Structures are given as C-alpha cells and as structure tokens.
Amino acid sequence: MLRSFCIIVGIIGCALNAHAELYRYVDENGITVLDDRVPSGSVKHGYEVLDNQGRVRQTIPAARSPEQLEADRAAHAAQKQQLEDDTTLLRLYSSVPDLERAKARQLSQIQILIETTHSNISDLQVQREALQGRAAIQERAGRAVDEMILRELAEVDAEIARLERLISAKQMEVEEVKSRFAVSRARLGVLLGS
Known part of the structure; x- marks a missing residue:
C-alpha cells in the first residue's frame, strides 16, 4: 500500500x-x-x-511608458487624420487632371480679386488727386484747407493701405494654394497609383 x-x-x-x-x-x-x-x-x-x-x-514585453503611450496615441490620431484626409481627397477629385482644374479655378479667383483690388486702388488714387487739387486751390487762395477734405484724404489713404495689405495677403495665399495643391497632387497620385 x-x-x-x-x-x-x-x-x-x-x-x-x-x-x-x-x-x-x-x-x-x-x-x-x-x-x-x-x-x-x-x-x-x-x-x-x-x-x-x-x-x-x-x-x-515591458509595460509602455507614459511617453510611449502618448506617442502611440499621437501616431494613432495622425493615422486616423490621414485616413480622413485621404477619403476627402478621393471624394473631391477623381483624377490628377481634375485636381489641376480645381487648382486653376482657385488661383484664377484669387487673381481676379487681386486685379479688382488694384483697380479699386487706382480709383482711390484718382479720388485722392482730386481731393489734393481741392486742398491746393484752398491753400493758393490763402485759406486753411477744409477739415472735411483733410478727413476724406485720411480715409482714402487708410483705404488704399488696407487694399494694399489685402493684395499682399492674397499674393501669399497664391503661394499657399500652390503648396497645398502640390501636396494633394502627390498624395492623390499615390492613392490612385499613378
């Protein structure tokens, strides 16, 4: 036993x-x-x-550190954002030539705005010259320049300066649009396999 x-x-x-x-x-x-x-x-x-x-x-494996976990979250968020961006890109453009047409339209709209703003500046400069002429007539007559003329001159000068800043901003926007479309074009080429 x-x-x-x-x-x-x-x-x-x-x-x-x-x-x-x-x-x-x-x-x-x-x-x-x-x-x-x-x-x-x-x-x-x-x-x-x-x-x-x-x-x-x-x-x-060893437990991930808080920094590694944060890096993982950031990478996951970036991957999710890229997927959303790719989906939007494919929804907007069916081909690279389609994207190029959209780029040309957008650049054309900005260029039209710049040209219109240049035209407005020219009109304001004509208005400024007329105001300066009226002020010169008053000075030649020995009178003080009317306060209303001085105020209108200041307003015209301020508007010209604002429009010139607008033109500068739109010229920078042209470069941003070109850069953004270049990135989109490259990504669309990858997504479409062309």
Whole structure:
C-alpha cells in the first residue's frame, strides 16, 4: 500500500514537473532571475515564459511608458487624420487632371480679386488727386484747407493701405494654394497609383 502511494505521488510529481513553467525576468537590482513566479514589481519590466527544458515559449514585453503611450496615441490620431484626409481627397477629385482644374479655378479667383483690388486702388488714387487739387486751390487762395477734405484724404489713404495689405495677403495665399495643391497632387497620385 505504501509502495503504491509512493508510485502515485511520484507520477503526480513528474506530471506536475512536466507542466511547470519557469519565468525569466530582471529584478530591481538588474539581475536576471529564473523563478516559478514573477513578482508584481518586475512584471512591468517584461519577462519570458520558459518551458521545462529552458526554451522561451513566450515573451511578455515591458509595460509602455507614459511617453510611449502618448506617442502611440499621437501616431494613432495622425493615422486616423490621414485616413480622413485621404477619403476627402478621393471624394473631391477623381483624377490628377481634375485636381489641376480645381487648382486653376482657385488661383484664377484669387487673381481676379487681386486685379479688382488694384483697380479699386487706382480709383482711390484718382479720388485722392482730386481731393489734393481741392486742398491746393484752398491753400493758393490763402485759406486753411477744409477739415472735411483733410478727413476724406485720411480715409482714402487708410483705404488704399488696407487694399494694399489685402493684395499682399492674397499674393501669399497664391503661394499657399500652390503648396497645398502640390501636396494633394502627390498624395492623390499615390492613392490612385499613378
């Protein structure tokens, strides 16, 4: 009876030993340790699961740092944004020539606005010259220049300056549109495989 019990215990012990797992991890002192369990403090640094012959069965990676998690979130957000941008690009343009036509239309609209603004500046300069002529007549007559003429001259000068700033902004917009369409053209070419 005792002999049977010892044999059963031995068989059970061998069976348990055959399924025993070892863990290899680095402890807080930087020492590599083999053990049948991984302490909770070492889990975050990652570990390896070994079979009974010492071969690596599974590698559990180290926990990601807050910086790595933030970088992962940022990369995921950028990937999501790129997908949305690609979807919009494909919805707007069916081909590269289609995109080029849209670019030409947009640049044409900006150019028309610039030309109209130049024309408005020319009209204001004619108006300014007329006001200056009226002021000169009053000065030659020995009178002080009428306050209304001076106020109108200041308003015309302010409007000319505003329109010149508008032209500068629109010229910068032309460059931005060209740059934006160049990026869109390159991406559309990739998406369409051309």
